[in-house]
Amino acid sequence: MKRPTILVLGAGYGGLTTVVNLQKLVGADDADIILVNKNDYHYESTWLHEASAGTxxxxxxxxDVKDVINSSKVKFVQATVDAIDVNTKKIATSAGEFTYDYLVIGLGFEGETFGITGLDKYALSIAxxxxxxxxxxxxxxxxxxWSTEEVRDDARLTIVVGGAGFSGIEFLGELGNRIPELCKEYDVPKEKVRVVCVEAAPMVLPGFDPALVEYAVRQLESKGIEFSIGTPVVEATPEGVNIKKGEDEFEFIKAGTVVWAAGVRGNRLIESSGIENMRARVKVEKDMRAPGFPDVFIVGDCALMINEEVNRPYPPTAQIAMQQAVTIAKNIVALIKGNETEEFVPALKGTVCSLGEHDAIGDVMGKKITGTKASIMKKVIDNRALYMIGGVPLLLKKGKFTL
Amino acid sequence: MKRPTILVLGAGYGGLTTVVNLQKLVGADDADIILVNKNDYHYESTWLHEASAGTxxxxxxxxDVKDVINSSKVKFVQATVDAIDVNTKKIATSAGEFTYDYLVIGLGFEGETFGITGLDKYALSIAxxxxxxxxxxxxxxxxxxWSTEEVRDDARLTIVVGGAGFSGIEFLGELGNRIPELCKEYDVPKEKVRVVCVEAAPMVLPGFDPALVEYAVRQLESKGIEFSIGTPVVEATPEGVNIKKGEDEFEFIKAGTVVWAAGVRGNRLIESSGIENMRARVKVEKDMRAPGFPDVFIVGDCALMINEEVNRPYPPTAQIAMQQAVTIAKNIVALIKGNETEEFVPALKGTVCSLGEHDAIGDVMGKKITGTKASIMKKVIDNRALYMIGGVPLLLKKGKFTL
Structure with a gap:
């Protein structure tokens, strides 16, 4: 009998965790495991706010992907996925066409600009x-x-952050720490710099405990960050953003930098894959398979799962993606062996939103925490992701140990 | 009798060396010494090619200027000089008007764009x-x-350096070392990067020994740097530069970065100062005074002195500026005491042109040197400038000791 081919698309939290679990569960002769990823590295998408701010x-x-995969069991292909067709089982990539017996789609999120004019062109995105x-x-x-120009344009020093959700707030937290450093490095007076968070919704960090949200806003404001809440961005231009402040009231914020951190959606390749989806996210079966395609699993940001307790989708977090991946690896092995698949049950350990290196807010095992304690917990979570994928060696190499 | 006021404009090599020598020679009650400088720091203008390349x-x-001046003897004013009038002895600055009994002008160089269209707007300058x-x-x-864009524009990775003189070559030397690092940091394939040196004159490093020049060009070419010699830049645009390759032959080089390193002139304030000048440089008397103004000294890049041996001006180097400053400080003291001034005699110790951290060419005390030896000599020269201005403490703090 021919060995089955397991094709995993994407080396994010979901895809890579699937592969490292598969390589533990599957013997080298039991299956061909192929991992396709655009880059030869995995990046911590939950740490991008820090790289974006320069902290x-x-x-x-x-x-590097090769640091965590067992190359005797997994074939790694660095390639961009161009198209997915689950009806013909053909995956087109920049390194040629692939087929599969089992497919795992872990292609992550894309930014969502909600059709707002100019955003895709003039705003940067923490993608x-x-x-x-x-x-x-x-x-x-x-x-x-700004430091070199003869007629200084102070708007160069204005940074607009669109979105007061998780990504926006974490990025603002880093900026709050980074701006004083930048001012020193570039001889810029602190009072010339303006950081404005613009949010369409009437609240900051929806879903978080209001007392924690209040703490977060107070901390960020104490670092000079301004909030404009309930004021949607209606247009981005090369000069800045136009925001809607009332029925017929608009304000233009001139800004040298606009970062859009509001809203994500699934990968667009899902939309032409033949799988039923909503804005590129697939409402998966209880065992993480795509409806109607028993050989296709979806992991991470492209998977949509409803938390029935609150009747809302689970948020697209690294924590859940990695838990899903563990179940998916087990379920693929079960299918190869002709056994039953198991249901995915998320174990929500809590959420911590960073406010910069030494501050955070969190709801962990039902306990509300702030400040240093929450910040330490955030680092524990970040380090746990490293450990789950690459064990102690990766943790030592990439872990966050400055508390 | 009223104490004389010595006003020094500029804290470059010339101005700052004048001040540190004056504070040794003059008692606190003998004169008021005022140093005016735009920034509260001195910068090593001979090291700017390294800061520009990021090395x-x-x-x-x-x-910091305050690290090397004796504040009990010297009053430091952080201000921009707006106008010099030696007929009325009025110096207008952003911190108000000053007058003087003795004036030292050490305002340094400005870039010279020779009226080439677009250069001032679209080229960066190591100013x-x-x-x-x-x-x-x-x-x-x-x-x-380049790393983020969907349709990659390789011209972003093209750097045009205008000028194959001292500044241009030293900058190219740093780029030669920096580009491989940048490629690694930004995931850019080395072969996508293009560095082109464009020079109007028919040779590289005029005035240098031809064998040394040949060595320099070979070394830079081995690092992938291209040379286009005898091909003047005729226009700079937002997209790149147009160069003249023959009678009616032009070539447009599309480039994301254009750095203009060809030609310097004196500070433009000289031109409206009332002092006779040529492109903002003053042909000084033998004791470094401005012709017709016995209380005004010119130091450094704004001073023009002919080397009679070769009937060409001395190059505007830090070495000569600092030697001039020593003479100027002595001559001011002589004038205060009613003594004769002395003639400035340059002691040319040699010239070393860096080709990156571990390579250089040099003509030192009549000996031609290349490679590591020349590179060590370059660091000795750089360190000597620190020592002359700030003694051992400054040398230890800012010296170059990695050989």
């Missing part, structure tokens, strides 16, 4: 490690240019 | 520490942007 270097937020690096360099270039 | 951090190429920082950040931003 971590890009190389600190990524590691991946390259984009994060560009945001850092863009801000630094604005500061450098 | 030294901006803070490594500068130090000062802020400009150097901007060049570094500009190049990094181009690399970062």
């Amino acid at each position: 971590l270097r890009p190389d600190q937020v990524r590691y 991946n490690v390259n984009a994060a690096r560009q945001i850092r360099d863009h801000i630094e270039y604005q500061f450098a240019t | 030294l951090r901006p803070d490594q190429v500068r130090y 000062n520490v802020n400009a150097a920082r901007q060049i570094r950040d500009h190049i990094e931003y181009q690399f970062a942007t």
